[in-house]
Amino acid sequence: MASLTLERVTKTFGATRAVDAVTLDIASGAFVALLGPSGCGKTTLLRLLAGFERADAGSLRLNGSVLDGPGVHIPPERRGLGMVFQSYALWPHMTVAENVGYALRVKRVGRAERARRVEAALAAVGLEGLAGRRPAALSGGQRQRVALARCLAMEPPVVLLDEPLANLDVHLRDTMQAEFRRLHRETGATMVHVTHDQAEAMALADRVAVMRDGVVCQVDTPRALFECPADAMVATFVGKGTLVPVTVTGAVPSDGGTCQADLWGVDIRARWDGRARSGSARACVRPEGLALEPAGTPGTVPARVLAALYQGAATLVTLAPEAAPDITLTARLTGADAPEEGQRVGLRVLDAWVL
Amino acid sequence: MISPAWGRSGTLGDGGERLLLAAIALYVVVFCVLPLARLFTEALVPTGDSGLHLIGQVLDSRSAQRALWHTVEAGLAATAISVVLGTAMALLVGLTDVRWPALIVFLLLLPTLVPAQITAVSWLELLSPNSLLLGPLGYAPPPGSGNPLHSREGIVALLGIEHATMVFLAVRAGLRGVPRDLIEAARAAGAGPPRIIWTVVLPLLRPSIIAGAALAFVAAIGNFGIPALLGIPGRYLMLTTLIYQRLNGFGPSVLGEVATLSMVLALLAGAGLLVQGLMTRGRRVEIEGTGADGALFGLGRARWWIEGTAWLTLLVMGVLPLVALLASSLVAAIGVPLSLGTVTLENYAFAFGHGATRRAFVNSTLLALAAALGTVAISVPFAYLVLNRRNLVARLLNGVADAPFALPGIVLSIAAILTFLPPLPLVGVSLYNTIWIILIAYLGRFLAFGLRPTLAGLAQMDRTLEDAARVAGAGTLRRLWTVVLPHAAPAAMAGGILVFMGAFNELTVSALLWSAGNETLGVVVFNLYDEGNANGAAAVAVLTVAATLAIALLTTLASRRLPRGVLPWQA
Ligand SMILES: Nc1ncnc2c1ncn2[C@@H]1O[C@H](COP(=O)(O)OP(=O)(O)O)[C@@H](O)[C@H]1O
Ligand SMILES: [Mg+2]
Numbered sequence: 057m058a059s060l061t062l063e064r065v066t067k068t069f070g071a072t073r074a075v076d077a078v079t080l081d082i083a084s085g086a087f088v089a090l091l092g093p094s095g096c097g098k099t100t101l102l103r104l105l106a107g108f109e110r111a112d113a114g115s116l117r118l119n120g121s122v123l124d125g126p127g128v129h130i131p132p133e134r135r136g137l138g139m140v141f142q143s144y145a146l147w148p149h150m151t152v153a154e155n156v157g158y159a160l161r162v163k164r165v166g167r168a169e170r171a172r173r174v175e176a177a178l179a180a181v182g183l184e185g186l187a188g189r190r191p192a193a194l195s196g197g198q199r200q201r202v203a204l205a206r207c208l209a210m211e212p213p214v215v216l217l218d219e220p221l222a223n224l225d226v227h228l229r230d231t232m233q234a235e236f237r238r239l240h241r242e243t244g245a246t247m248v249h250v251t252h253d254q255a256e257a258m259a260l261a262d263r264v265a266v267m268r269d270g271v272v273c274q275v276d277t278p279r280a281l282f283e284c285p286a287d288a289m290v291a292t293f294v295g296k297g298t299l300v301p302v303t304v305t306g307a308v309p310s311d312g313g314t315c316q317a318d319l320w321g322v323d324i325r326a327r328w329d330g331r332a333r334s335g336s337a338r339a340c341v342r343p344e345g346l347a348l349e350p351a352g353t354p355g356t357v358p359a360r361v362l363a364a365l366y367q368g369a370a371t372l373v374t375l376a377p378e379a380a381p382d383i384t385l386t387a388r389l390t391g392a393d394a395p396e397e398g399q400r401v402g403l404r405v406l407d408a409w410v411l
Numbered sequence: 412m413i414s415p416a417w418g419r420s421g422t423l424g425d426g427g428e429r430l431l432l433a434a435i436a437l438y439v440v441v442f443c444v445l446p447l448a449r450l451f452t453e454a455l456v457p458t459g460d461s462g463l464h465l466i467g468q469v470l471d472s473r474s475a476q477r478a479l480w481h482t483v484e485a486g487l488a489a490t491a492i493s494v495v496l497g498t499a500m501a502l503l504v505g506l507t508d509v510r511w512p513a514l515i516v517f518l519l520l521l522p523t524l525v526p527a528q529i530t531a532v533s534w535l536e537l538l539s540p541n542s543l544l545l546g547p548l549g550y551a552p553p554p555g556s557g558n559p560l561h562s563r564e565g566i567v568a569l570l571g572i573e574h575a576t577m578v579f580l581a582v583r584a585g586l587r588g589v590p591r592d593l594i595e596a597a598r599a600a601g602a603g604p605p606r607i608i609w610t611v612v613l614p615l616l617r618p619s620i621i622a623g624a625a626l627a628f629v630a631a632i633g634n635f636g637i638p639a640l641l642g643i644p645g646r647y648l649m650l651t652t653l654i655y656q657r658l659n660g661f662g663p664s665v666l667g668e669v670a671t672l673s674m675v676l677a678l679l680a681g682a683g684l685l686v687q688g689l690m691t692r693g694r695r696v697e698i699e700g701t702g703a704d705g706a707l708f709g710l711g712r713a714r715w716w717i718e719g720t721a722w723l724t725l726l727v728m729g730v731l732p733l734v735a736l737l738a739s740s741l742v743a744a745i746g747v748p749l750s751l752g753t754v755t756l757e758n759y760a761f762a763f764g765h766g767a768t769r770r771a772f773v774n775s776t777l778l779a780l781a782a783a784l785g786t787v788a789i790s791v792p793f794a795y796l797v798l799n800r801r802n803l804v805a806r807l808l809n810g811v812a813d814a815p816f817a818l819p820g821i822v823l824s825i826a827a828i829l830t831f832l833p834p835l836p837l838v839g840v841s842l843y844n845t846i847w848i849i850l851i852a853y854l855g856r857f858l859a860f861g862l863r864p865t866l867a868g869l870a871q872m873d874r875t876l877e878d879a880a881r882v883a884g885a886g887t888l889r890r891l892w893t894v895v896l897p898h899a900a901p902a903a904m905a906g907g908i909l910v911f912m913g914a915f916n917e918l919t920v921s922a923l924l925w926s927a928g929n930e931t932l933g934v935v936v937f938n939l940y941d942e943g944n945a946n947g948a949a950a951v952a953v954l955t956v957a958a959t960l961a962i963a964l965l966t967t968l969a970s971r972r973l974p975r976g977v978l979p980w981q982a
Contacts (some may be wrong), residue, residue, distance in 0.1 A: 133884050143873060145873065
């Protein structure tokens with residue numbers, strides 16, 4: 057059981073602020089995902105946690121004791137954290153068992169005890185019987201499991217995972233996600249999982265930290281992240297949201313979580329956190345929160361259909377509102393007939409969130 | 412650039428890393444820095460002399476001025492030949508659909524496997540008035556006339572051929588960096604191959620050509636075997652041969668003077684290396700798409716003409732002299748024609764029976780082995796520190812380690828004599844006139860030779876493999892042993908073999924450092940030829956070439972297990 061505390065951790069490479077004053081609390085036993093587009097500093101943050109990089113400013117603590125801070129830097133080999141690398145980093149000249157048992161050897165764990173723990177770790181990832189193989193003789197999914205077993209054999213209090221699923225095909229990815237959840241439950245280890253895939257982050261983590269340009273924008277549960285994004289970046293990155301300009305006209309008396317707003321002259325209802333004040337604001341609308349009605353229906357926004365993309369279970373319709381033709385909105389329609397390209401329609405806002 | 416973590420507490424690495432760094436620093440200081448620093452101070456402030464006036468004296472002497480002029484003149488002329496030959500062959504192999512390109516490359520690389528003194532002996536045998544090959548054809552120089560190679564032109568020609576390989580390799584590498592699109596765009600614009608080469612390819616290759624030329628120049632002015640065997644009888648002294656003659660004739664009493672001459676030679680070489688450095692700096696640009704290395708141009712109707720010229724050149728350059736050498740080794744004495752009746756293995760029997768020659772085989776083998784082992788042992792941790800920890804000190808040492816290899820070998824010999832002629836502190840014995848001074852010089856000279864392949868090989872190791880070991884709790888020494896060494900081993904082995912081949916064939920360094928009982932193979936070939944036993948020299952030379960080629964062949968066969976870019980002849 058271990059908690060990690062980051063306080064204004066900063067790391068710059070030349071002119072790039074790869075990690076910029078990140079403050080983050082990772083509770084003991086939590087499963088946290090670091091989510092963000094490529095190049096936003098996720099790997100750097102993870103390498104700071106592991107100790108491969110040294111923070112230029114700020115501090116990092118494990119269970120309250122400083123790992124990295126002014127005048128202190130505990131090197132990775134003395135942190136005792138587990139890490140699964142994106143490339144797996146299996147040593148090609150060692151067998152699976154030697155790979156998995158390496159850390160135990162370093163710690164001078166006795167031969168019998170080592171064998172037992174290697175076997176247990178391999179069993180935990182479902183790789184009994186492959187102990188004598190070399191990594192080159194394994195499939196991608198098996199290598200991934202060996203990397204995981206190698207990390208688990210150390211029985212680390214914290215497991216760091218850097219895009220561990222990025223090199224797997226879609227089918228294996230789902231299986232491994234379930235494995236990660238199960239192992240998290242069974243080991244109770246604190247897990248920090250880096251990914252650029254929002255679906256993966258949402259499916260795996262109790263809490264997701266969204267990053268952009270080295271900054272952590274929001275840390276929340278997957279549901280809160282989706283429903284109540286804290287800023288424009290999170291709103292657009294998570295769940296394909298679009299931002300539209302609204303004017304909040306007042307709270308809905310009966311419901312503290314909802315307000316009355318004006319969108320291009322149309323009166324809509326939107327969720328808000330009450331802290332937002334009346335006046336000009338931006339709201340996030342998602343494809344699921346939009347519906348199409350015939351043009352001219354009262355309470356709908358006049359819009360023109362740009363394209364309709366059939367996706368099997370649903371149709372994604374992109375639209376340009378007539379009041380603001382340079383904004384593109386996407387509606388996700390299930391069941392209904394898809395409209396024609398260029399057709400005029402009325403857009404009903406079922407759900408919106410005021411930032 | 413200084414790593415951001417450098418110099419702050421907790422990031423200097425563990426005790427193991429400091430231990431490694433200290434060992435490497437000691438090695439580099441003793442074998443590289445100390446001798447060169449000693450040479451530098453001796454040249455500026457000679458022992459027992461308080462001023463700079465020796466420099467003036469030395470440079471005022473007519474023989475020194477003449478040797479300096481000869482060095483520059485022959486060096487530049489030879490470089491011109493190397494550039495023409497090397498560039499033409501690189502374009503032929505790199506851009507056209509010439510047949511058997513691998514064989515062409517092998518023949519071009521032959522001079523790097525055959526040491527200069529043997530090249531010189533081979534050519535002398537080929538073009539002598541008693542030539543066994545040209546004589547029967549009626550093309551040999553008339554009896555009684557001298558060997559035409561005993562001349563400035565002979566030296567220039569041989570130096571030019573010897574170092575064409577360097578230009579070839581540089582241009583070949585440069586071609587891979589020329590975007591193929593640029594050539595194809597010129598084709599689409601309607602230009603024919605000659606015009607494209609002249610207006611597009613050569614201008615883009617100019618930095619590579621200049622870099623290769625600079626290397627060829629440095630090698631030419633530092634060469635000892637060719638100017639010694641051709642120029643001493645031909646009374647055309649270059650700096651290397653002047654140093655050799657002075658030290659041989661007058662012994663350590665002229666050390667101050669030869670130190671000054673070595674410094675002049677080192678400065679000339681330094682200028683060449685500077686040019687090369689400037690040309691290659693920042694040139695490692697990633698090109699988009701593929702490089703222009705592949706059969707872009709068909710030879711078409713010119714095929715017979717071009718391939719014929721190429722093969723004739725390669726035959727004359729690389730094969731004929733070796734055949735002449737072989738022929739000489741098979742006849743009993745100069746002037747005996749070669750026929751089935753006159754073929755004899757007498758010279759080989761001599762080679763194995765003659766005391767100095769037998770000793771030389773043992774000495775060179777042991778020296779080369781020791782140099783290879785020492786270099787491999789230090790190269791792996793050295794390369795590791797240079798690459799993986801962005802260690803400033805290690806990278807500085809890496810730069811210094813290049814110097815003894817890049818500078819002419821004779822400069823290093825003088826430096827070694829200056830440093831190790833005085834009795835060693837504490838023990839009180841001098842290493843001069845022992846085999847140890849040769850080994851010390853080799854360990855300095857060939858460090859870069861072994862280190863570079865190891866660096867190239869280790870650079871291809873996935874860095875996260877080591878990170879994974881750190882996460883598992885392994886300290887520096889354990890990571891080095893369990894993770895880095897298995898990855899570096901093939902490349903380090905290749906480096907060791909290169910060091911072995913270089914040291915086994917070496918003459919330039921040992922020419923000044925050998926003593927009775929401590930001969931090397933290079934010295935024996937040189938001395939035998941010098942004493943007039945050309946046929947005995949040829950036999951020893953054939954044996955060393957055969958041994959070298961066998962090692963090169965075996966290494967090439969094993970190279971499938973090596974990381975790319977480790978063997979210089981496969982670059
Ligand atoms: N060792 C490094 N040297 C210089 N710049 C780096 C280094 N590592 C990362 N960066 C830069 O820092 C930024 C964040 O990189 P990274 O943490 O790898 O992003 P992510 O993992 O989110 O894709 C990028 O702009 C990257 O170019
Ligand atoms: Mg990354």
